[in-house]
Amino acid sequence: xxxxxxxxxxxxxxxxxxxxxxxxxxxxxxxxxxxxxxxxxxxxxxxxxxxxxxxxxxxxxxxxxxxxxxxxxxxxxxxxxxxxxxxxxxxxxxxxxxxxxxxxxxxxxxxxxxxxxxxxxxxxxxxxxxxxxxxxxxxxxxxxxxxxxxxxxxxxxxxxxxxxxxxxxxxxxxxxxxxxxxxxxxxxxxxxxxxxxxxxxxxx
Amino acid sequence: xxxxxxxxxxxxxxxxxxxxxxxxxxxxxxxxxxxxxxxxxxxxxxxxxxxxxxxxxxxxxxxxxxxxxxxxxxxxxxxxxxxxxxxxxxxxxxxxxxxxxxxxxxxxxxxxxxxxxxxxxxxxxxxxxxxxxxxxxxxxxxxxxxxxxxxxxxxxxxxxxxxxxxxxxxxxxxxxxxxxxxxxxxxxxxxxxxxxxxxxxxxx
DNA sequence: TTCATTCTTGATCAAATGGTCAAGACCAGT
DNA sequence: ACTGGTCTTGACCATTTGATCAAGAATGAA
Numbered sequence: 282x283x284x285x286x287x288x289x290x291x292x293x294x295x296x297x298x299x300x301x302x303x304x305x306x307x308x309x310x311x312x313x314x315x316x317x318x319x320x321x322x323x324x325x326x327x328x329x330x331x332x333x334x335x336x337x338x339x340x341x342x343x344x345x346x347x348x349x350x351x352x353x354x355x356x357x358x359x360x361x362x363x364x365x366x367x368x369x370x371x372x373x374x375x376x377x378x379x380x381x382x383x384x385x386x387x388x389x390x391x392x393x394x395x396x397x398x399x400x401x402x403x404x405x406x407x408x409x410x411x412x413x414x415x416x417x418x419x420x421x422x423x424x425x426x427x428x429x430x431x432x433x434x435x436x437x438x439x440x441x442x443x444x445x446x447x448x449x450x451x452x453x454x455x456x457x458x459x460x461x462x463x464x465x466x467x468x469x470x471x472x473x474x475x476x477x478x479x480x481x482x483x484x485x
Numbered sequence: 486x487x488x489x490x491x492x493x494x495x496x497x498x499x500x501x502x503x504x505x506x507x508x509x510x511x512x513x514x515x516x517x518x519x520x521x522x523x524x525x526x527x528x529x530x531x532x533x534x535x536x537x538x539x540x541x542x543x544x545x546x547x548x549x550x551x552x553x554x555x556x557x558x559x560x561x562x563x564x565x566x567x568x569x570x571x572x573x574x575x576x577x578x579x580x581x582x583x584x585x586x587x588x589x590x591x592x593x594x595x596x597x598x599x600x601x602x603x604x605x606x607x608x609x610x611x612x613x614x615x616x617x618x619x620x621x622x623x624x625x626x627x628x629x630x631x632x633x634x635x636x637x638x639x640x641x642x643x644x645x646x647x648x649x650x651x652x653x654x655x656x657x658x659x660x661x662x663x664x665x666x667x668x669x670x671x672x673x674x675x676x677x678x679x680x681x682x683x684x685x686x687x688x689x
Numbered sequence: 690t691t692c693a694t695t696c697t698t699g700a701t702c703a704a705a706t707g708g709t710c711a712a713g714a715c716c717a718g719t
Numbered sequence: 720a721c722t723g724g725t726c727t728t729g730a731c732c733a734t735t736t737g738a739t740c741a742a743g744a745a746t747g748a749a
Binding site for chain 2: 313314315316317318393396397399400401402403407410411414415418435437438440441442444445447448449451452453455456458459460462463464472473476477479480481482483484485
Binding site: 296299 | 727728
């Protein structure tokens with residue numbers, strides 16, 4: 282009896298190593314061209330594999346894509362998770378914005394990949410949005426409402442505040458081409474942080 | 486001597502009519518699937534034409550795409566153009582946000598098409614960003630700086646304020662799937678307007 | 690009606706692309 | 720060195736898809 286069909290439960294050293302190389306390459310390619318626009322050949326070349334070899338590790342193009350996406354999601358959500366109701370609201374929200382901005386700034390490919398996925402109707406992560414993401418956001422919205430109820434910040438709709446933070450922070454990664462066309466290349470992250478925090482939290 | 490090769494300068498009634506039908510269909514398809522993801526067949530079917538007939542009006546897929554994009558750009562920019570330095574800053578900016586939000590809200594396909602184009606490096610409108618768009622934005626940034634200099638609003642970086650307005654307003658169209666997953670379907674536009682204006686302009 | 694022009698389409702093509710397969714190379718435990 | 724499993728690849732296949740073309744149908748000005 283052979284176990285060849287489904288990949289073995291135990292992963293080889295080479296497997297772990299090569300899968301990571303492939304995922305890194307795939308992130309770049311999917312992010313730059315979208316799911317349909319990316320080709321298995323492109324990913325294979327960027328990763329330094331032959332196409333059949335790449336398809337030995339991931340049997341279908343979609344499997345690579347989903348793996349890359351899942352690989353990104355948790356990292357993407359972590360900052361929101363750390364919003365702490367016991368600290369000063371402005372401090373906490375500023376730190377959140379700052380962290381999120383840096384995350385997008387340093388992982389523009391991941392940001393663009395996610396944006397592209399949502400933009401096209403979230404065909405692969407729809408369940409995730411309505412499940413874990415919604416749970417987390419509901420929880421953190423409650424934290425913001427708690428701050429409002431205790432008079433620590435002015436009244437605000439927590440969901441729209443979170444949306445605004447997401448929108449603005451990701452804008453600098455997703456629309457970097459436009460940003461750079463308008464204010465020149467390589468703007469300072471510190472400058473952006475300051476302006477964004479002022480705009481988004483100035484009303485609190 | 487025949488003029489068949491390049492399309493005649495004078496457009497037929499049928500040509501104008503059919504080109505518009507095609508552009509409408511193409512907007513939907515390109516917006517939903519991206520440039521590569523969209524197929525000429527899909528556009529043809531949605532427009533009610535045979536594929537060769539569609540390619541009679543637009544010789545290449547890319548030609549359709551560029552036409553759709555150009556068709557959208559001017560409409561997209563108009564609201565910013567009407568920012569008037571002589572009126573009350575908060576009034577003007579509120580009106581701008583409101584108009585932009587409604588525009589995105591009512592033309593989600595156009596918003597997504599544009600987002601997708603920028604996301605992938607603006608291969609077809611790069612020139613436009615650095616040219617006409619930059620000129621307009623520079624001009625309007627000067628207006629905001631004028632308001633600041635006259636003490637009408639608190640000090641703010643005009644470019645980042647404009648980016649924030651764009652990011653947030655388009656977020657509700659581009660990321661509608663995520664928004665609806667988190668706060669339920671069909672949120673009220675009026676509610677969104679109020680929250681967004683408070684968040685973005687509260688610091689001024 | 691006439692007829693040149695415009696419009697429409699079935700058939701077809703070439704290239705791109707996701708995916709398969711058999712055969713061989715490599716690796717690790719014995 | 721032997722051997723079973725893992726890893727790698729050249730060759731190949733089926734489908735999709737952008738694009739062409741010749742031939743026929745509709746249109747409109749005279």
